[in-house]
Amino acid sequence: MESIHEKAFRLIGAGAVTIRFQGDHVIDADVHGDHDTYPVVVEIGDRARCMCPASGDCSHLLAVLAVALQRNTGLPPAVTLGKVGV
Ligand SMILES: [Zn+2]
Numbered sequence: 001m002e003s004i005h006e007k008a009f010r011l012i013g014a015g016a017v018t019i020r021f022q023g024d025h026v027i028d029a030d031v032h033g034d035h036d037t038y039p040v041v042v043e044i045g046d047r048a049r050c051m052c053p054a055s056g057d058c059s060h061l062l063a064v065l066a067v068a069l070q071r072n073t074g075l076p077p078a079v080t081l082g083k084v085g086v
Contacts, residue, residue, distance in 0.1 A: 007059035012077045017067045031060040
């Protein structure tokens, strides 16, 4: 079975992550998942929420964090995904 890291990597590769706003403290994004599009809101240093049915950490959240880190650092998703690991 695909791990949430593998799925996040696949979502990023498919261009499924749209970051609508990325600030110092908040990231607001949409992820086109396999079944639906989920809004993801990350409050840096506080909490992160994805509106999908999965409880806890999910691939959508990971994908958003990895893309945001990629924007800040220029590192490829394979590297940034490792850094935002859960
Ligand atoms: Zn999710």
